[in-house]
Amino acid sequence: MRSNLKLTIGLIAGILFSLSANAQKTVIAKEALPANAQTFLKSHFGTKKPSYIIEDKELLSTEYKVQYNKTIEIEFDKKGNWKEVDGKGSKIPTSIIPKKIISYVKSNFSKEKITKIEIEKSGYETKLTNGLELKFNMKGDFLKVDN
Known part of the structure; x- marks a missing residue:
């Protein structure tokens, strides 16, 4: 029984490796x-x-x-x-960023610029020039600071 399990795991690992290759x-x-x-x-x-x-x-x-x-x-x-x-630490074009997110960052982090934005199923994640990561929902409403 144990050898069958090892064989199955080995086959699955081999298939996954060959697919990624x-x-x-x-x-x-x-x-x-x-x-x-x-x-x-x-x-x-x-x-x-x-x-x-x-x-x-x-x-x-x-x-x-x-x-x-x-x-x-x-x-x-x-x-x-x-x-x-x-933007690898540099400001990204604001035309990419939803206006509500830009407004929130200007109001709450006026000296910071957005250097990264990622869209996920649950919303947006942004990174600021000071290193803070902020999460927003799909409507652009602020949710939390992410560490």
Whole structure:
């Protein structure tokens, strides 16, 4: 009985390892991004050219990463919907951030800028220049400071 369990666990681990080994990262052109991602980039970054764009294909998912210089990295899902914009400590474009979140940060952290925003199922998570992480619901209402 115990050897069957070990064998089953070993087989599952082997399958998972081989599936993850099939992950493929490819540098692609801006035009190869899904339409939503292209529209997002044009709206918020205009004609600025990315340093590189990577398509990260795994067995069950595809993601895209767009890098501008060394300061801005944007992640998109397979449909081209943005998931995260990271300024690597630098301010990100406010056009990306919901107005209610911008207003909250200006009112409560007037000297700080938003350097990262991530959209999750439950809402938004932002990071400020002082390192604080703030959580908001999908409507942009402040929920809590996250550590």
